[in-house]
Amino acid sequence: MAMFSQNPLLNGPNYSFSEAPKFNAPEGAREHRFDPYTDNGGSTLAIAGADFTIMAGDTRLTSGYSINSRFHPKVFKIGGTTSDQKDATLVLSVVGFAADGEALKERLDAICKMYRYRHGKPMSVKACAQRLSTILYQKRFFPYYAYAILGGLDEEGKGAVYSYDPVGSYEREQCRAGGAAASLIMPFLDNQVNFKNQFIPGSGEGHALQERERRPLSRQEVETLVKDAFDGAVERHIEVGDGLQMMIITKEGIEEVVLPLKKD
Amino acid sequence: MTSIGTGYDLSNSIFSPDGRNFQVEYAMKAVENGGTSIGIRCKDGVVLAVEKIITSKLLKPGANKRIATVDRHLGVVSSGMLPDGRHFVDRARDEARSWRDNFKTPITTADLASRMGNYLQAHTLYQSVRPFGITAIVGGFDAQEESPVDGEVGNGPSCGAGGKNPDKKYGGPFLYMIEPSGLYWGYYGAATGKGRQAAKAELEKLDLTGEGITLEEAVKEAARIIYVAHDDSKDKEFELEMSWISGKDGPTKGLHQEVPKALREEAERLAKKSLDDSDDEEEEKKDGDKMEE
């Protein structure tokens, strides 16, 4: 039967294409699946003070070993009346997959704006924090790959920081670092903000050692801490650098500062 | 009117015993109350013009356009109920867009007229809708040269979409007028609205079918005809709006555009002048050769 074939290989036992390995057979699987996620690097940091909150993030945007942009902010004012966010009271920082982060920011901003329009007042941090958790959890099975931190002042005027995982688990904290250099910054914050592992000299030995008394940090101290934390992160992490963006939330409003970081 | 009280004119899509659809005829009445619109097809393009009656001094001058662009090379003007005119334009834009989607080439004037004729006709078929209270004039300049399809890729023959006979001429200026019934014809000169009779009489005097006139002449004629057709005894002031479409090598480069201000003003000046002149003549003749209405 195979005599019609011009292919010498086909002489002999008949080779039928119907028995040929299928393109989509398991061992031959070569399907190129689209990965909808990527990590754009960078780090964020938030610290709550007695009557202020500082939110910060570097401005580098990476993919792999490439620096895409040296100025791509990760910290945003949220829920102002207008698009210039002049009268905003809340700040959101996002780090992880930048496109998801931005989409998340826009969703939350639109919701805060509608709230303000309907109720004639800005959303409280507490309400907004809960709402943000819901937004994230709604996409539980196709999550926003973004580590969000929400900052503002609570009803008593105290600094408030809420931190999230990508699927909406959240808690209020004194301070939190997120993103690429989170593991570098967090222990530093534990020590410097919450005075972990700081003891009163000569207060005893072993278990008798007394912890250093915790006191709220001043705005000046916190600003210095933020800068130091990022200088350290830049030194040790390739995805962090270029610029440091800081938003300082006080009852007077939100102040924004951008400082240079190392670009290497 | 004979139709009234017979009961056959109370809803759309109902024939009277003598085979008329009165609701469509009433829709045409709405057209006849609207400002005059005209279109002129000349040898190198199309001109559309409309008489916009200024119903209030508070209207922003020049802001409320009545001639609409449907696709880059297509313009529409209509007389009658303005909101219906907007609906017509919205639909025409949808048609032009879906044509581009399907065929990767701009819709021709004839095809658009056909599609829109069907759409208007469909509105005479059902009791659940009413006919359009407009008559629309569609002008366009179909491309005469091959346009690249989809930003052609590759070194293939540079023959565009293909399927064309090299000896035959394609494209050119076209003009159609679509009535509330869905009826449409191609025209060299079309007029509708209040002053259509006078405008038609003037259009017939132009040599459009033979040698033809140039686009610029047509602009001036269009302005004059709108001025002639305007009835200042009945109507208040009006604003003249004009648009034109030429071929690729003409002044609009194949696009439907508003007639430039300078040219429009010049055309209006000439129109007014010719009106004054003919008034003088009329006074001289005394007997007055009035247009038959």
Add this chain to the structure above:
Amino acid sequence: MFRNNYDNDSVTFSPQGRIFQVEYAAEAVKQGSVVVGIASKTHAVLVAIKRNAEELSSYQKKLFQIDEHVGIAIAGLTSDARVLSNFMKQQCLGHRLTYSRNMPVRSLVDMIGSKAQINTQHYGKRPYGVGLLVAGVDDSGPHLFEFQPSGMTEEMVAFAIGARSQMARTYLERNLDKFKTSSREELIEHGLRALKESLVQDRELTVENTSIGVVGYVKGDKEGGEEKKKKVEPFQVFDGQDVQRYLELVADDKKDDKDGSGPQPATVADEGEQMEVDAY
């Protein structure tokens, strides 16, 4: 009485080519209290008279913000206005999200125009019973549009709709030339004066019954050095004590009306105090 057979629905033409249902809907606009709008080169303002159902009740809302660059004034059925206003809000929000710019006011108005027109061409639908004045700024400057139940939308220099609005329009026509170069304050003043013309005798503009809405451009912000872009003053509504200072501008009474507003109009048929109209 002669029975009009052609006015039962909006899909029937009369032998004269009219659609009575649409014309009746336009009457609903005249039942609402008067609103005035004016646009200049830099600003667009809306002013309105608010009614209260009775002495002790609250005053109806006449001005609504659509987006930061657009606001509307309504006359007619408030509930119809709410539908339109929600629709407009959605459109503006969507446009801002996809293009990050103020939605062009004309496109916005065209959209509600098309929406309203559909209601005049299908059986079982009714035209909207509300008229709107839409004031806004976009990249091409400040605009004022009028929207009618027929779906007609027209750009105006200044306009007034609602009960007894003819008097206001007369005032506006008389002062037409001044608006283009008017300042923000002057525009509001003209608006209030036009509004005053439409009042029934013995009625006054008060902080309770007057609403003012403003949108426009702020004078060049010098922050960005050679910042060329004009900055938008978002649409804002002033009510209550906030309108006091503007009312004082026009509190000078008739004696200072140097343009001569002509004879005071006699009391015209009343404003038709129907509960459903302009009330929540």
Add this chain to the structure above:
Amino acid sequence: MDHRPQAWGRPRDDVYGAYDGSYLNNSGPRTVTQSPVVTGTSVIAIKFKDGIVMAADNLASYGSLARFTDVKRLRTFLGTTVIGFGGDVSDMQFLDRHLEELAVDESYEAEPTIDEDDQEAKKASQLNAGNIYRYLQKLMYQRRNSFDPLWNHILVAGFDSASKPLLGSVDLRGTSFTSPSLATGFGAALAQPIMRKYAATEEDAAKLTREQAVGVIKECMKVLFYRDARSLDRYSIAIVTKDGIELKEDEQLEKQSWAFAERIKGYGTQTV
């Protein structure tokens, strides 16, 4: 042998196997683009003091095959914005069609504004590069959300609402960013370091002249042609300024020098 007329001229089943009609099968899950097919390589762009220069070569590859050699990968929008496409060519054509529709929409609004002849105001009301950049980001992100991405990496150049030069990038996942110089594909590794030498910051870019910027871009195109196997020495270059766009679609790389090639060892038939 099968002598039925319907079998005439068909490959014989007993020799070639039965026809595999599985691709016509429309049951089972809908499949979408899982990988790009015909692709364009890098697009590069740099800002200078009055605008932006962008370039891309004219090649569309089918895997390692140089399939089409005159593909225009720089497209213009409304005569004010340039859009450069890297990645899948059919998706590029889809986007181009889509942008064409958007441009036709813009031609509807020919309304004069405050003053009848205020052309500036009319221009300002049309979609600018900032708007298009934003729009494309939304589009690409939406497509990635439905797991049906447009397999492109796009650069957008023009002016934003504040009339400042804008250079932005959007990729198939909807990630978007701006920078004084940008490059897609191999360009990110090969051209970007060169461009950053001249325009590390916005301030540096604002000092570059048009000639310098064009020079840098040409230099980068040359490096890309030397090192990127899927590239071509014919390219398109666009210069966007406030006065409009200058687009040249059939440029040839000049002053090539392959002297360095002799020093490369260990490939092909070379033995020493």
